[in-house]
Amino acid sequence: xxxxxxxxxxxxxxxxxxxxxxxxxxxxxxxxxxxxxxxxxxxxxxxxxxxxxxxxxxxxxxxxxxxxxxxxxxxxxxxxxxxxxxxxxxxxxxx
Numbered sequence: 882x883x884x885x886x887x888x889x890x891x892x893x894x895x896x897x898x899x900x901x902x903x904x905x906x907x908x909x910x911x912x913x914x915x916x917x918x919x920x921x922x923x924x925x926x927x928x929x930x931x932x933x934x935x936x937x938x939x940x941x942x943x944x945x946x947x948x949x950x951x952x953x954x955x956x957x958x959x960x961x962x963x964x965x966x967x968x969x970x971x972x973x974x975x976x
Contacts, residue, residue, distance in 0.1 A: 940956070
């Protein structure tokens with residue numbers, strides 16, 4: 882039995898080291914997940930800003946009269962849809 886004691890102590894030490902390493906990895910994983918979440922929110926915000934800026938560019942081109950036919954028609958379609966949506970909201974509010 883005394884022959885086994887050094888092996889048992891060594892195994893116990895290795896298990897403690899593994900548990901410590903596992904805890905460090907778990908904390909790092911949580912930190913990375915939180916960081917990923919923040920980055921995904923930033924990306925979503927930047928995409929939304931990009932869409933808004935693209936719409937502004939389209940409007941500015943339309944105002945300047947430099948818009949090609951197809952994009953102009955698409956813009957008119959969007960504007961008409963916005964007007965319909967606004968009309969629906971007004972009817973709903975008055976109803």
